[in-house]
Amino acid sequence: METPGSQTSLHRANLERVVRAVRMAGSLTQAEIARSTGLSAATVSNIVRELKEGGTVEVTPTSAGGRRARSVSLSGDAGIVVGVDFGHTHLRVAVGNLAHQVIAEEAEPLDVDASSEEGFGRAQRLVERLIGATGIGQDKVIGVGLGVPGPIDVESGTLGSTSILPGWKGINPREELAGRLGVPVHVDNDANLGALGELVWGSGRGVRDLAYIKVADGVGAGLVIDGRIYRGPGGTAGEIGHITLDESGPVCRCGNRGCLETFTAARYVLPLLRPGHGPDLTMEGMVGLAQEGDPGCRRVVADIGRHIGSGVANLCNLLNPSRVVLGGPLAEAGELVLAPIRDSVSRYAIPSAARQLSVLPGALGGRAEVLGALALVLSEMGDSTLLESALPTKGPAFT
Numbered sequence: 001m002e003t004p005g006s007q008t009s010l011h012r013a014n015l016e017r018v019v020r021a022v023r024m025a026g027s028l029t030q031a032e033i034a035r036s037t038g039l040s041a042a043t044v045s046n047i048v049r050e051l052k053e054g055g056t057v058e059v060t061p062t063s064a065g066g067r068r069a070r071s072v073s074l075s076g077d078a079g080i081v082v083g084v085d086f087g088h089t090h091l092r093v094a095v096g097n098l099a100h101q102v103i104a105e106e107a108e109p110l111d112v113d114a115s116s117e118e119g120f121g122r123a124q125r126l127v128e129r130l131i132g133a134t135g136i137g138q139d140k141v142i143g144v145g146l147g148v149p150g151p152i153d154v155e156s157g158t159l160g161s162t163s164i165l166p167g168w169k170g171i172n173p174r175e176e177l178a179g180r181l182g183v184p185v186h187v188d189n190d191a192n193l194g195a196l197g198e199l200v201w202g203s204g205r206g207v208r209d210l211a212y213i214k215v216a217d218g219v220g221a222g223l224v225i226d227g228r229i230y231r232g233p234g235g236t237a238g239e240i241g242h243i244t245l246d247e248s249g250p251v252c253r254c255g256n257r258g259c260l261e262t263f264t265a266a267r268y269v270l271p272l273l274r275p276g277h278g279p280d281l282t283m284e285g286m287v288g289l290a291q292e293g294d295p296g297c298r299r300v301v302a303d304i305g306r307h308i309g310s311g312v313a314n315l316c317n318l319l320n321p322s323r324v325v326l327g328g329p330l331a332e333a334g335e336l337v338l339a340p341i342r343d344s345v346s347r348y349a350i351p352s353a354a355r356q357l358s359v360l361p362g363a364l365g366g367r368a369e370v371l372g373a374l375a376l377v378l379s380e381m382g383d384s385t386l387l388e389s390a391l392p393t394k395g396p397a398f399t
């Protein structure tokens, strides 16, 4: 047993701080590690040397601001992480290493509502096939991140609503996948994973406070506060879709009236365009037509932007995020939707909160959730596993 406060436990804590900083950033120079951990340059240098000798990190020459520097990342051989994303119509799996490199990725169509047995069976086969193709042993898998298209109780791993995925009734998605793959599984909803994916790999890189908003059939949002997903005790934080914009507006599926969702989600806005564009118009189709100059689609896209902007203004006043990332099909509309969002934010948010905000389209498209599932494992895995698996003085992590 190590005594808290002893030299050994202090050293151990410093090792973990450095590993944690690099784990979420992908790679950092030694100066950046010193800044983000608060450790001195000399301490960082000693720790990096020790971690490199133990095989936990790799150090490569780079340049920072025109000066020579050393870039530190977790060793690609230290372990692999797997992301599994169940969308409403697809299954996507990615395999990555701890240096933030995606080694393998594949998607296939899947009617996720149909049968949980089929869905999890196909996920298991796809994961095993992709890991097999990398040539890396399955014993190197540190964990699996699982994304589901609906609210989930992160503590118990159960679905928050059985109406969203009726074919999954009575299933605990985390236990189901963990049982099939024999590795720890971390689970979260698609909006939270989209937020994490953009934070680590996409338009949120470099910030620690971010709101990710995805408008599709419904409106979902994921909040990152100080580098971590904020879920709230019930796991429902970020329900921006049900902010009231108009008390006498349309009745929402939640039972209230005039929620943000009723002015922005596909099921409410696409019918507005039916007279001129037929019943088969999709969100993607509307965005494409708007870009070609169709006046009705342009107007609806701009209105969606204005309404999202009202919700974002509320978020700004409450949380003061430095970045809002728009995901889902609307992100493809670019300035057609982003400019009205910014306009509403500047109109309704307090100026000091709006000034520091940038509103950007997501950079990852349909990959945001599966990359977020990889990031979830990186975020939740804990550093002792990694240090114990890599430091030569310690025993193996997997027995």
Ligand SMILES: [Zn+2]
Pocket: 241, 242, 252, 253, 254, 255, 256, 259, 261
């Ligand atoms: Zn509502």
